[in-house]
Each structure stands twice: as structure tokens, then as C-alpha cells.
Amino acid sequence: MVSPLHALVMTKKRREPAESERHKEHDGAGGVENGLKYIKPSRIHGHSSQCSTNTRLNTLCISLVRIDYAPYGGLNPPHTHPRATKILVVVEGTLYVGFVTSNPENRLFTKVLYPGDVFVFPVGLIHFQFNIGHTNAVAFAGLSSQNPGVITIANAVFGSDPAINPDVLAKAFQLDKNIVKQLQSRFWWDNN
Template identity: 90%
Template sequence: MKGVHFLVAFLFLALASSFASASDPSPLQDFCVALNDTKNAVFVNGKFCKDPKLAKAEDFFFSGLNMPGNTSNQLGSKVTPVNVEQVAGLNTLGISLARIDFAPYGGLNPPHTHPRATEILVVLEGTLYVGFVTSNPDNRLITKVLYPGDVFVFPVGLIHFQFNIGNTNAIAFAGLSSQNPGVITIANAVFGSNPPINPDVLAKAFQLDKNVVKYLQSKFWWDNN
């Protein structure tokens, strides 16, 4: 009888494994509208692949992460990405990298999400106050002050931020679990969408006066990426 139970369990696990291996790949862009006429196709979920025999060292190389980003903007930060757009050899490998520079006290990488990646951050210089917010219904804020050598993880899809609370420049490097993690900066998306979201929607959602919403929509929302 034990042998029968073992066999049933084995078959169940094998069937579950076959289902798992047949699942769809994770999306690598915001959306991919299906087309029957392929001559009008522009994007695929990822990139077309070069013949491996034609690959060269430059396909796997990027130079410049030793150079500081320009933080002279209203956010006081600059993100220098190294994803599949910069390194073609990252295609299908599921990883990318970014350098983040922060101006002295107040440099901010504003609340944002990566819809396709978990982020792991390591601080090289300076002192950063970082955090993320858990999903509904708790919306719990989890924060930490980081110093050189410290590492922090931001789970995939959750709103997170980094803020320089030191009086010197700060530098951090981030690894991301996607060749194209995507970035949704919350303020830019909500108040800077094109075309604008109906102010009535935002006034009710944020419990603000509609004139405040219109004022926020009239501002220039800086993209530090």
C-alpha cells in the first residue's frame, strides 16, 4: 500500500512539474499586444537574438559606472542603468544593474516601483534612509538607515525609495532581477501622465481639493533615470 501511495505522490509531483515548466515567461515590457499580421510587429517579449557565432566581447561590456551621475536636478539624484538597452548580452539572462548618485542631504530617489524585478542595493558612500511599503491591506512601512557596506532588498513590485540623510554625496549600486525591470515613479505617473488623469478622479482618490490636483498636474515632474 505504501508503494501505491509513493507512486501516486511521484506521479502528482511529475504532473505538477510539467505544469510549472509549461508556464508563461515573465513579461519583459509593459504589454505586448498580439498581432496576426507579423509584418506590423515591432516588439517581442524581450529581444531578437544574434547568431551566437557572431557574438563579440562588446555585446557583454559596459564602461562608465565609475563616473558620477549629474545630481543637479530638482530631485538631487541620478540613476545610471545598465540593462539590456546598454548591454545586449543581458538578453534572456534576467539581471541588470544601476548606479545611483545622491546630492548631499536631501538627494532623493523618489517613491517608485519596478514591476518586473526585485532590487538589492549596496551603499558605497554616504548615509541613506531607505524603505518600502507592503501591499494592501497593511501598507506597512519598512525602513532602515544604511551606511557604506550595508545591503537592503526591495521586493518586486513594491513602492520603495532612497533618501540621502548625510551631508556628503552618496553612492549606491543596485542589482535587479530582470534584464528590463521597468520603473514607475509614483508622482510622475499619477500627476504627470499624458494625457492627464481626470482631476475628479485624483481629488477623490487622494482626498485633495481639485485645485490642488490641478496645481500638481501643472508642475514638471523630473525623471532621474
């Protein structure tokens, strides 16, 4: 008979390195390289190291992302990670960051971060980063899941496929229906 405690334990089979790989160094995650090809219009570039691209991270329940922000205006737009807490470490530049708590308070917490500063974004809360400096900014984000998920808020609402009925969004955001249609026509980024 299996005890209730043991029944809750879930194991994952870890891939063992092949004989030819066993003598290679396995002391780092790797896979996070320099970027600087910015995505328009947000003017950021992200490169991640996840278990899907780096088997050394499999079963560790973490992901690592390097984010490069263009000078003044590079933006990681409001988004959420439904399955992970994020910790952000600024390496260079100056970022204005923040998150919004859940209903009913919807309280905004913000901070200006400089190199060496760290900020935590709680799991599932809407958050953002914005480069307020006049030079490039670079940050590393650690996420507490090997599959954190990401939902970019504006893209999910105004760029869904199929589109949400403009009447619904006009009423929800108290906007004219034509403005909603204009917003729905502008989104350029997929929602994954």
C-alpha cells in the first residue's frame, strides 16, 4: 500500500547524458545569448533558456530570460505569467517596473531599477518593464516554472483570434466601438 504522502510525490525521468557528453562541462545553463535585434513596436528583445531548448533545465522548474531594451522607450508591455513568479535583475540601464495587485484593490507597485537592483513580480499578476534611460538596458528574469506561460494583456484582449466582439470590449472599456475596432486592427504580436 502506498502512503498518502508518497502518493503526492510526482517524479519525472531525467535524461541522462550520453557517454560522449559525460565528460563535457555541465556546470551552467547556457542558452542565453546576447540579443539586440529589437522587436517593434515595443523595442525589446528576449532570449530564453527553458527545458524545451536546454535539457539541463528539465525537472528544475525554472526558466531564465535575457531581455534587451532599446534606449528610452524599450517596453516589455503589461503581461502576466499564469504559472510563475518572476525575479528580475537589472544588469545595465535604468528600468521603471511595476505590477498591479488583484481585484478589488488593483494597487500599483512601481520602482525605478538600476544595475544590480532586483524586483519580484508575484505569480499571475499583471506587470511591465520600461526603459527610462537614454542607453540600452539589459535584465535577466528568472521564472519559477519551466513552463511559465505569458499572456500579453493588450494582445489577448484586442488581438485575440477570433476577435472578441467589439460591443463587448466597447462596454467593458467604456470606449466607442470604432476605437475598439481600430485597436483590434493594430496588434502585430502573437499571443503565446
